[in-house]
Amino acid sequence: EDKVVQSPLSLVVHEGDTVTLNCSYEVTNFRSLLWYKQEKKAPTFLFMLTSSGIEKKSGRLSSILDKKELFSILNITATQTGDSAVYLCAVEQNYNAGNMLTFGGGTRLMVKP
Amino acid sequence: EPEVTQTPSHQVTQMGQEVILRCVPISNHLYFYWYRQILGQKVEFLVSFYNNEISEKSEIFDDQFSVERPDGSNFTLKIRSTKLEDSAMYFCASRPPTGVPSFSGNTIYFGEGSWLTVV
Numbered sequence: 367e368d369k370v371v372q373s374p375l376s377l378v379v380h381e382g383d384t385v386t387l388n389c390s391y392e393v394t395n396f397r398s399l400l401w402y403k404q405e406k407k408a409p410t411f412l413f414m415l416t417s418s419g420i421e422k423k424s425g426r427l428s429s430i431l432d433k434k435e436l437f438s439i440l441n442i443t444a445t446q447t448g449d450s451a452v453y454l455c456a457v458e459q460n461y462n463a464g465n466m467l468t469f470g471g472g473t474r475l476m477v478k479p
Numbered sequence: 480e481p482e483v484t485q486t487p488s489h490q491v492t493q494m495g496q497e498v499i500l501r502c503v504p505i506s507n508h509l510y511f512y513w514y515r516q517i518l519g520q521k522v523e524f525l526v527s528f529y530n531n532e533i534s535e536k537s538e539i540f541d542d543q544f545s546v547e548r549p550d551g552s553n554f555t556l557k558i559r560s561t562k563l564e565d566s567a568m569y570f571c572a573s574r575p576p577t578g579v580p581s582f583s584g585n586t587i588y589f590g591e592g593s594w595l596t597v598v
Binding site: 398408454470 | 512524570574587590591
């Protein structure tokens, strides 16, 4: 059975802290791994990773994929209260003409002032 | 950036009633999806649609569910006889053709969701 597991389930930090969110996966037909931020409604795209060892960076956020050990991490440096959200990891699987995403359960991050 | 739009944003329906959730995917996209998220739970894949037919579906997507692209722009999810456990946020998503570059690196675009409450 395909699975995507995120840890920790939740995290409370203070502004300025650095956090590392983890995502491990066991899926068939791996195509890519995506990170999303979910605040109120729709998941908001952060990163898509397809190659091992290549860091993707956007401002204070960065992410990297290890396809050998089947995991990815999302780092957020100098956290701000606006970073408070649920962070979702999803693995895109390649099936015929219907790529689908399998989501992890998310990590709920709360950043306190 | 272009958007996937969904209507209604919130619907309350009685158990046993039929519900249609509507989505307008991004215009040049070819792959369409429905996902759902029950409150406090994971986002779950329901169905993918390509070339006017279902290409993949999950175990959740049973005979009570159907999808349609009636007019080349809308993509609908119908639940024939709603149950209490169908209460969830339903997300539509779409993807461009393979090989189309994206300025943001994003390939799968989600709508804002339709919150369905079955009472």
